[in-house]
Amino acid sequence: MPDNTETSVMDQIFDRALEQNPHAAELLKAFRPVITMQRQLTESLALPALDYSVIDRDRLRAGVPFIRQISLFSPDDPLERIALSLAGAIREGMPKLTEEMDRLSALISGRKLRLTDYFAARSGKESRATQQRINDLALSPSNASFLWSLTARVLLERRSREAAEALGPFDWEKGYCPVCGEFPSIALIEEEGGKRFLHCSSCGRSWRFTRVVCPCCEKEAQKEMDYFYVEGKTQESAFVCDRCKKYLVTLYRAGRLLARDMDVSAISLVHLDMILQDKGYEPMAVCAWNIFG
Ligand SMILES: [Zn+2]
Ligand SMILES: [Zn+2]
Structure with a gap:
């Protein structure tokens, strides 16, 4: 909403x-629908609760970020909904990517491309498998990872705010x-x-x-x-x-x-x-x- x-x-x-x-007008216009949609989603999404109490202040002080202390992605995150909304916003701002976004959206809706695999791959271990999958589907890897990084931003921004609120000030x-x-x-x-x-x-x-x-x-x-x-x-x-x-x-x-x-x-x-x-x-x-x- x-x-x-x-x-x-x-x-x-x-x-x-x-x-x-004015020198950046083209880029600003291209990203406008995308960033606006991201901010709307960040404000409005209902996400499953995470337990932030495992985040340790001493480890933060030693330079270990949240994401290496707790899984910030949940299997129950509404990834598909976020990605489909953002694919629509990309079409609006970057019409050249319309065809690729249509293909990606169809695969995501048809559950042929599972975003959870991509997010698991962010941990490193499965990235080669995900890459192979993208190759099999003949998608442009850069467009797919563009959509997924935009999707990740929405989730991470919400998790960042929730965690900071749960944690209070930290070094x-x-x-x-x-x-x-x-x-x-x-x-x-x-x-x-x-x-x-x-x-x-x-x-x-x-x-x-x-x-x-x-x-x-x-x-x-x-x-x-x-x-x-x-x-x-x-x-x-x-x-x-x-x-x-x-x-x-x-x-x-x-x-x-x-x-x-x-x-x-x-x-x-x-x-x-x-x-x-x-x-x-x-x-x-x-x-x-x-x-x-
Ligand atoms: Zn330097
Ligand atoms: Zn960050």
Whole structure:
């Protein structure tokens, strides 16, 4: 059930992003139906309960994320429903993928492609079997994993919120995500106080991280020299690390007045991805919108 408040908030966020970032209009329009549907599903889905009490604070302090302490996917998750809704949103935003999404949707509805197999494969052991299955069905693996990673995001974001609520505040000092273990897709620096927050696009979690260390390889980076700016733009930059050759697009925030969606912000900064990749750097997190060519 779409939540109307959530829809109108997303509409405002996308309208503003389009107005401020005309260079990213094509990407923003392509992802708009998808991200809007993801946020609606995250708000409205009924999910089976998980017991988060097994998550251990000492292990978190040692850098072991939720996903390695508890299974965040349940066999009773409404995977098919989420995937079919998202396949519809992909058709809307990315009409070129219509045929492939139709095929995937038919296989999912007909239970010929079981998403639980894919999610089990995220643990690593069965990935070759799943790959073979995708090959047998003559689907494009990249489109199938695109749909599944979008599906996973919906579930992980909900689990992340539930777990954080059950757990209360906890210590986390790593540059990768405390929930799913992925590296951040974008950082936000508050102008007042200068705190840096990293954002994970795989699960939607944000966490505070020191500004003087590379989130990826943990090299200390003392100087503002480590930030790349486009001339005339002071609100947006990219952290670059010369040791691991990774970059992280970074946004400066003056106030908290406007609602923000960090994935929409990351897509809006795609010109920085192009420039930094041109210079030979790689993104810390590979996202559907920052892979070119
Ligand atoms: Zn995450
Ligand atoms: Zn580094």
